[in-house]
Amino acid sequence: MKNDNLEIKIIKNNIYEKASEVFIHNLKKLIQLEETQKNLAKKIGVSEDLLSKYKSGETFPSIETLIYMCHNYHISIDNFLTVPLSSSYFEQISESMNLSNSIFKENYYCYFFVTNSSKEGSIHEGTLSISKDIAVFKILGENTIIKEFKGSYSICENLIFFNLYSSTNGFAYINMIKPSLNKSKYVGGISLLCLPSDANSKPCCQKIIISSTKIDREKNYNALNDFLSFSSENEKLGNIKISRYEDEKVYDFIETLI
Secondary structure (H helix, E strand, O other), X not given: OHHHHHHHHHHHHHHHHHHHHHHHHHHHHXXXXXXXXXXXXXXXXXXXXXXXXXXXXXOOOOHHHHHHHHHHOOOOHHHHHHOOOOHHHHHHHHHHHHHHXXXXXXXXXXXXXXXXXXXXXXXXXXXXXXXXXXXXXXXXXXXXXXXXXXXXXXXXXXXXXXXXXXXXXXXXXXXXXXXXXXXXXXXXXXXEEEEEOOOOXXXXXXXXXXXXXXXXXXXXXXXXXXXXXXXXXXXXXXXXXXXXXXXXXXXXXXXXXX
């Protein structure tokens, strides 16, 4: 038993040393990203002295500090502790942070098909609120909130992914094309929405329109129905995806309403 415990202890120490080495590497990259230790310390809520101890390997951050750092910079804990990330990776994070702060307005309207079979063809209205760290997606009905999902979002080279959750209704995901930086503010477009059906028993994937302006669903039903429908010349669909052409088409439509 003692030999087994000693072997486990050695394995744990080796894991810690490797994770600590990678952590220090990535921490230094974050300091470069924020330009100074002072800026990073303030951003993650620790003292400069404690951050220096992290950097030297004298101590390791608490689990809540580590989780907060990874959440704040949209990095998985696994990557942060096991992969020595490159400068270009952190440059992408910097671009993403600037994007999230500048390209989005705070509030958008959302439109997507009702999944209840008895109301087939009807279009839901919802809202999507985007702040620096949190996104909130609400499904509305008769001036009330039917469902509400909250969570984070991640930005990569070409896509933005919203990872949302409700303790009552489970998970909801939105995948959208990364807005062009040439546009002063994101007006809207079309994305993919994955969430449980209204019966909360089956997964559902469909298109969702995101718009900076409220759309009259009755007046513009034909256009919305056309944008939200999947169509193919063939009966079989190998995959379902959103094209940049579709996104731009919806963007142009929304601009005519502003």
